[in-house]
Amino acid sequence: SQTIHQWPATLVQPVGSPLSLECTVEGTSNPNLYWYRQAAGRGLQLLFYSVGIGQISSEVPQNLSASRPQDRQFILSSKKLLLSDSGFYLCAWSIAGVSEQYFGPGTRLTVT
Amino acid sequence: RKEVEQDPGPFNVPEGATVAFNCTYSNSASQSFFWYRQDCRKEPKLLMSVYSSGNEDGRFTAQLNRASQYISLLIRDSKLSDSATYLCVVNANTGNQFYFGTGTSLTVIP
Numbered sequence: 001s002q003t004i005h006q007w008p009a010t011l012v013q014p015v016g017s018p019l020s021l022e023c024t025v026e027g028t029s030n031p032n033l034y035w036y037r038q039a040a041g042r043g044l045q046l047l048f049y050s051v052g053i054g055q056i057s058s059e060v061p062q063n064l065s066a067s068r069p070q071d072r073q074f075i076l077s078s079k080k081l082l083l084s085d086s087g088f089y090l091c092a093w094s095i096a097g098v099s100e101q102y103f104g105p106g107t108r109l110t111v112t
Numbered sequence: 113r114k115e116v117e118q119d120p121g122p123f124n125v126p127e128g129a130t131v132a133f134n135c136t137y138s139n140s141a142s143q144s145f146f147w148y149r150q151d152c153r154k155e156p157k158l159l160m161s162v163y164s165s166g167n168e169d170g171r172f173t174a175q176l177n178r179a180s181q182y183i184s185l186l187i188r189d190s191k192l193s194d195s196a197t198y199l200c201v202v203n204a205n206t207g208n209q210f211y212f213g214t215g216t217s218l219t220v221i222p
Contacts, residue, residue, distance in 0.1 A: 032208060034210070036212075042214060043199075043212050043213060043214035043215060044156070044199070044212040046209065046210070046211075049208055049209070051208060057208070059209075088153075090155055090156075094210075099144070100146055100158050100161055101158075101201075101210055102158065103155040103156050103157070104155060105154075105155055106154075106155045108153070
């Protein structure tokens with residue numbers, strides 16, 4: 001069966017510090033991968049998606065970036081965090097573009 | 113106009129009640145539709161996919177109306193454990209983009 005992991009679970013970072021969140025998927029090959037952010041009391045905002053190694057599409061211009069160095073690894077990064085980057089970051093995967101998505105447990109980021 | 117719109121609620125219903133949520137979408141070429149459930153401070157979890165012919169899973173029934181561009185979720189015989197936020201999700205015609213509603217909050221009261 002497929003599983004998706006995210007770490008860390010929670011993170012408190014000062015403004016201006018760098019960020020690296022990691023997501024890995026097990027039990028499937030060549031998944032589509034997604035990064036979302038959910039601000040407090042708001043809906044999910046798609047940040048990035050990837051259909052293959054090194055292929056990243058950005059949905060929202062911001063100070064975040066994503067990379068996919070391996071088939072089942074997706075990394076979300078920032079060089080300098082802003083207060084507005086606080087939120088619940090969720091990684092998800094899907095088998096094909098139109099199938100359902102499955103989410104990891106998420107990382108709760110607080111920028112202070 | 114938002115891609116997906118939901119009534120945020122909250123819906124407060126007694127145990128055993130029937131409750132229905134609707135969700136509208138703007139892109140008529142949308143291909144796939146889903147309902148997710150999200151508990152407080154947790155990740156969304158797939159509740160059910162929504163098929164053109166409608167589908168049922170136990171106490172849950174989902175329907176799609178392409179002409180009016182909405183999907184619905186009906187929960188019968190509500191349980192306390194049904195308390196959660198229900199997210200409507202639509203897959204755009206590009207295939208790689210999923211649009212989420214902001215969710216409808218349900219609280220089932222003893």
